[in-house]
Amino acid sequence: MRSVPNGVRASSLAAHWVKSSHSNAEGNCVEVASLGEGGIAVRNSRDPEGPALVYTPAEVAAFLAGAKGGEFDHLL
Template sequence: MDERQFGPWRKSTRSGGADNCVEVATGPDRQIGVRDSKNADGGILVFTPGEWAAFVEGVRNGEFDL
């Protein structure tokens, strides 16, 4: 997937402006791109809207809490 198809890239306001977090952007067909802010040219992970929604729901429900 061509990274130029995604944008604008956003990161959490909780990151405090640091470069040690992930960024997300919307791309073609509402796909969600995720990349490492420290390595913006290092590639992206791409998720469908359904996959992203399931992930966000899991985070909200504490599914990934340690």
């Protein structure tokens, strides 16, 4: 399913990037974009020209379920 490789230059993707409303003024945030090929890309907002990580919808759903369930709270 992954036709866009991980590490692709984020600026080369024809994507609409979305930033969380919880982002702060220091730019400590990530942005996500839905790709036409079915993938979901993630990039560092401080480096919009840099690499993007590309995940399947199932991978993102698993991560979001874990985050909503508090599985990663120990990282903060």
